[in-house]
Amino acid sequence: MTRLEEDETDVADLSTTFTGLRFENPFLLASAPPTESESNILRAFEAGWGGVVTKTIGLHPVVNVAGPKTKFLRADNGGTRLSMAKRADTTLMASWNWELISDKPMDWWLPQIARIKKAFPSRILVASIMAGSGDDKELHAWQTLTEGVQDAGADAIELNFSCPHMDRVDMGSNVGKDPVLCSMSTQAVKAAAKVPVWVKLTPATANIVEEAEATFRGGADAVVSSNTWPALPPIDPDTLDFEVHVDGYVSSGGMGGPAILPLSLAKMAQMTQAFPDRAFSGIGGISDWPHALDYFLLGCGTAQVATAAMLDHAIGPNVIRNLTAGMTAFLERNADRGWTTLDDFRGLRRDRIVAQSAIRRASEYHGGHDAEGYAPPSDA
Ligand SMILES: Cc1cc2nc3c(=O)[nH]c(=O)nc-3n(C[C@H](O)[C@H](O)[C@H](O)COP(=O)(O)O)c2cc1C
DSSP, X not given: OOHHHHHHHHSOOOOEEETTEEXXXXXXXXXXXXXXXXXXXXXHHHHTXXXXXXXXXXXXXXXXXXXXXXXXXXXXXXXOOEESSOOSSEEEEEEEEOOOSOSSOHHHHHHHHHHHHHHOTTSEEEEEEEOOOSSHHHHHXXXXXXXXXXXXXXXXXXXXXXXXXXXXXXXXXXXXXXXXXXXXXXXXXHHHOSSOEEEEEOSOSSOHHHHHHHHHHTTOSEXXXXXXXXXXXXXXXXXXXXXXXXXXXXXXXXXXXXXXXXXXXXXXXXXXXXXXXXXXXXXXXXXSHHHXXXXXXHTXXXXXXXXXXXXXXXXXXXXXXXXXXXXXXXXXXXXXXXXXXXXXXXXXXXXXXXXXXXXXXXXXXXXXXXXXXXXXXXXX
16 A cells, blocks of 8 residues: 555545535535625635535515624623623623525525536535415425525525524414424425425424424425524613614524524434434534534534634634544544444434433432322321
């Protein structure tokens, strides 16, 4: 074996196949400001992202609020203050957004998608789309978007059933809260789609397994979670105004970033346990390899990043470098277990989440039923 061949065999294989598509690495930029334009997406692929999900594209006109669309919540190091005010000696907790979907029309996006695919044919470009679901016209809008983006060259389509701040009752997370709408809209897209269809569900429901089941019934090839969680900015104790507002008013927006990692993992675990043979893409609070590993160990086949990339030169060149370096080092560290690709460790901790009563006790325990808090008081 020549020296060159030896070096090549030493290189860890980060590639993976997800919904039939081959990814050079399992890391994608999530649909958000980092993916709002051709120039950003080209920069993202140059930086090494295995895939990109475009900012969500719709057919209806979009006008954003007359103020900041995104802010970051930080905690004082060693203190208690939680605030969006920019200041030194703090740690990032979360992003907060009330940005709507792309304010650019589909006709603006289609040539961009075509040019991006031409420049990076082997990278995966996923088009995120959104329409309503209240009537046949809206279901047809899903199909118009589907045909447009796939003809332009998108490798897959992600249906946005998850944006938390839509006023329309038949759009965004309002679709993701209704299993019937989930199923119907997915079915409408599948009738027109020639490429894999991913569905991004809202985490803001009682039992996400029900909505996941409905989208799979509608034909979804993968479920993606989480979008941002419904949230408000804090109120300034001096001015008594919300820290983000327009004319004193605010509406519920969405929280992303480090604070949602454990929340999002819990939702993901519910779904990967219920559907161990299905494909899942994990999002929420990922900024480095250990966070992505959490999702992979629960059974996800890809991982997506928004907030961390927004804070790193807009498209996350350092984030993707750390993710790929972290995964490479992990595979090398575990080579003696025979692990050479993501599939060798994917889902390994999915079965470690069990009912409370199945966890070993410090002493005998009756599940709260007998001889403990819930037992009827004795006469003694
Ligand atoms: C400012 C901002 C805009 C976003 N816009 C979209 C969007 O258009 N479509 C979508 O599906 N998700 C959107 N998201 C959600 C992200 O894709 C992602 O699901 C969420 O931020 C959680 O990931 P993170 O913790 O890495 O930020 C947006 C998030 C932020 C912070």
